[in-house]
Amino acid sequence: MSIKPFQTRGSVVCITGASAGIGAATAIALEKQGAKLALCARRVDRLNALRATFQLPGEHAPIEMDVADAGSVERGFRAIDQKFGKLDALVANAGVGAWYRVDETPEEEIQRTLETNVAGVIRCIRAGVPLLRKAGGGRIVLVSSVVGRRGVPMMGLYSASKFALHGLADAMRIELEPEGIAVSVYCPALTMTEFHDAAQGDKGEKPPTSEGETADAVAAGLIELLRSGKPEAHRFGALHPKRWAGVITQLAPRLMDNQLRKYYEARRAASHRAAVRP
Numbered sequence: 720m721s722i723k724p725f726q727t728r729g730s731v732v733c734i735t736g737a738s739a740g741i742g743a744a745t746a747i748a749l750e751k752q753g754a755k756l757a758l759c760a761r762r763v764d765r766l767n768a769l770r771a772t773f774q775l776p777g778e779h780a781p782i783e784m785d786v787a788d789a790g791s792v793e794r795g796f797r798a799i800d801q802k803f804g805k806l807d808a809l810v811a812n813a814g815v816g817a818w819y820r821v822d823e824t825p826e827e828e829i830q831r832t833l834e835t836n837v838a839g840v841i842r843c844i845r846a847g848v849p850l851l852r853k854a855g856g857g858r859i860v861l862v863s864s865v866v867g868r869r870g871v872p873m874m875g876l877y878s879a880s881k882f883a884l885h886g887l888a889d890a891m892r893i894e895l896e897p898e899g900i901a902v903s904v905y906c907p908a909l910t911m912t913e914f915h916d917a918a919q920g921d922k923g924e925k926p927p928t929s930e931g932e933t934a935d936a937v938a939a940g941l942i943e944l945l946r947s948g949k950p951e952a953h954r955f956g957a958l959h960p961k962r963w964a965g966v967i968t969q970l971a972p973r974l975m976d977n978q979l980r981k982y983y984e985a986r987r988a989a990s991h992r993a994a995v996r997p
């Protein structure tokens with residue numbers, strides 16, 4: 720079966736992590752373009768409030784779902800099946816951050832991050848693919864990160880969780896293409912959302928969130944990827960050095976390590992200067 724073009728109007732799109740940030744911005748943009756949305760997250764009050772802003776709220780479904788809980792994911796996708804009877808696209812966006820040195824990562828953070836960012840994605844794929852088949856094929860977009868292609872200090876666990884999505888997508892592209900399902904990975908960079916406040920650990924290494932992109936801009940890129948069905952898209956243009964950090968690491972790991980070391984040392988010095996400024 721060949722991969723069909725993706726038309727936003729009339730398509731049923733499931734977005735996990737739709738209660739905030741990039742997921743909510745994607746939902747708002749897709750609703751304006753005529754999609755019917757299954758809005759999934761734990762904070763169902765927020766999903767209800769979001770749906771209430773839509774033109775025809777009854778066409779969309781707020782679905783309470785904790786991706787870290789297998790039973791909750793199964794119940795959620797059953798509810799999607801009952802409401803829509805199919806899925807044209809699944810955006811696996813729900814995710815959490817964790818900022819620790821690898822050798823200081825607490826046990827509960829390993830569980831929380833991997834259960835949400837990796838196992839949660841696999842659970843949604845397992846429950847969502849049968850509904851994509853009912854539509855005769857469609858799209859899957861996994862939301863990774865720029866650090867899903869190159870690990871950076873204090874983000875080892877989070878990086879590892881996002882690296883995993885690229886492995887899953889490589890396998891799924893081959894597994895699912897015969898069924899007309901295109902699989903893509905999206906790599907946003909720093910985005911101004913609640914993510915950074917919600918993340919656990921020492922966020923001192925992070926640049927101020929105000930330096931990031933808006934969730935709306937990142938959502939627009941995600942929707943472009945949904946349409947194209949390309950294997951991967953990044954938020955950095957081809958000439959940006961961070962765009963190639965993963966590739967350079969493959970070819971010359973120490974060269975990239977040195978670049979990143981200098982970058983993080985300079986940033987630490989700048990934030991120290993800002994902290995001691997009278």
Ligand SMILES: NC(=O)c1ccc[n+]([C@@H]2O[C@H](COP(=O)([O-])OP(=O)(O)OC[C@H]3O[C@@H](n4cnc5c(N)ncnc54)[C@H](OP(=O)(O)O)[C@@H]3O)[C@@H](O)[C@H]2O)c1
Pocket residue numbers: 735736737738739740741742759760761762763765784785786787812813814815816835839862863864865906907908909910911912913914915917931
């Ligand atoms: N912000 C950035 O700088 C950035 C950069 C690169 C990649 N990303 C990735 O982009 C995605 C979205 O992040 P964001 O910036 O939009 O973060 P956000 O504003 O904190 O939103 C995260 C969303 O994930 C949901 N979520 C978290 N744990 C969940 C769980 N166990 N079950 C179901 N939903 C859960 C949250 O909903 P509830 O709490 O209501 O469940 C929320 O809707 C994440 O995968 C993140 O890793 C973010």
